[in-house]
Amino acid sequence: MKRIGVLAVLIGLAALGARAQTVTGNGTTGNLSKFTGSSAIGNSVIVESNGNIGIGTTNPLFPLNVNGASESLTTFGLQPYSIYATMESHVDFSAAVRGDSFATSGRGVGVIGVSNSTDGGAGVFAWMASNTGEGFGLNGQTNSPDGIGVLGNRPNSAGGTNGGGGVRGQTAATSGFSYGTAGVSTANVGSAVAVFGEAWSPNGIAGLFINRPGGDILQGRVSQPDINVFRVDGQWHDFCQRRIPALRCRLCRVGSSERQRRALRSRRFAGD
Numbered sequence: 001m002k003r004i005g006v007l008a009v010l011i012g013l014a015a016l017g018a019r020a021q022t023v024t025g026n027g028t029t030g031n032l033s034k035f036t037g038s039s040a041i042g043n044s045v046i047v048e049s050n051g052n053i054g055i056g057t058t059n060p061l062f063p064l065n066v067n068g069a070s071e072s073l074t075t076f077g078l079q080p081y082s083i084y085a086t087m088e089s090h091v092d093f094s095a096a097v098r099g100d101s102f103a104t105s106g107r108g109v110g111v112i113g114v115s116n117s118t119d120g121g122a123g124v125f126a127w128m129a130s131n132t133g134e135g136f137g138l139n140g141q142t143n144s145p146d147g148i149g150v151l152g153n154r155p156n157s158a159g160g161t162n163g164g165g166g167v168r169g170q171t172a173a174t175s176g177f178s179y180g181t182a183g184v185s186t187a188n189v190g191s192a193v194a195v196f197g198e199a200w201s202p203n204g205i206a207g208l209f210i211n212r213p214g215g216d217i218l219q220g221r222v223s224q225p226d227i228n229v230f231r232v233d234g235q236w237h238d239f240c241q242r243r244i245p246a247l248r249c250r251l252c253r254v255g256s257s258e259r260q261r262r263a264l265r266s267r268r269f270a271g272d
Contacts, residue, residue, distance in 0.1 A: 030058070056082070 025041035027033050034044035047054040054060025056067035068082035087096035101108030113123030126138035140149030152166025169181030183195035197206035211217050214234035221228055 023039050023041060025033075025036065027041065027043050030047050030049050031043040032046040032048060033041045036042040045055055047058050047060060049058075049060055052060035052063055052065060054065045054067070056069065057065055066082045068080055070080035073079065083097075085096040087094050097111075099109075099111035101110045111124070113125075115121035115123045124138070126136075128135040128137040138150065142149045150167060152168075167181070169179070171178040171180045183193075185192040185194040199206045209217050211234050217232045217234060219228070219231040
């Protein structure tokens with residue numbers, strides 16, 4: 001029986017040896033190999049150097065360094081991306097890409113985007129593609145009493161004479177309640193501010209509102225459902241809800257004649 005067992009093992013090993021294939025090929029030091037054929041290997045696009053992984057670069061400087069240089073659309077008609085992530089989960093809360101910074105000191109950043117383009121580029125571009133529901137292209141939150149959910153900064157060192165902005169919100173929706181930028185304060189105590197504007201230049205403006213076609217420039221509402229308090233349209237008209245005396249603006253308290261209202265506006269824009 002022992003001889004039969006040993007013979008069976010030898011026959012099995014011989015059969016494996018007969019089926020074994022010789023793998024050929026060569027590669028470059030640091031490149032991860034891949035099969036280029038059924039029995040041949042070669043370089044892949046992935047490089048390992050000093051513990052860093054690189055794709056599209058032979059000198060990765062970070063744990064994962066991806067460099068894309070495509071100048072054409074993908075086969076699906078999409079813009080070229082260095083990293084493309086999708087998420088199909090329907091649970092609350094899911095994300096295709098998430099960046100966390102757990103640093104307890106310094107200026108740690110979960111995700112940072114930088115653009116050197118002078119033709120409308122963006123360091124971070126957020127897009128909400130759904131036509132229904134309350135979605136956000138970019139949603140910033142902070143749990144720190146001194147933190148900032150989204151910080152947009154255009155330092156003076158950037159130079160240039162055409163201006164610039166730290167944060168820009170834009171919407172192209174033609175129906176429904178849409179907004180380019182929204183500020184919401186959900187605290188029911190304290191003195192939280194949903195939108196805050198501050199200017200330090202004597203020629204600066206803390207808040208600038210422009211309606212290009214000439215519609216309403218500003219509206220003010222309180223309570224829920226909304227109660228209209230005032231609005232300023234594009235024809236130099238101010239409309240206040242006089243049924244809320246405590247919220248009447250200065251224009252209403254001065255008088256209702258158009259002459260008085262225009263005189264007050266003239267003094268206001270003259271710096272009075």
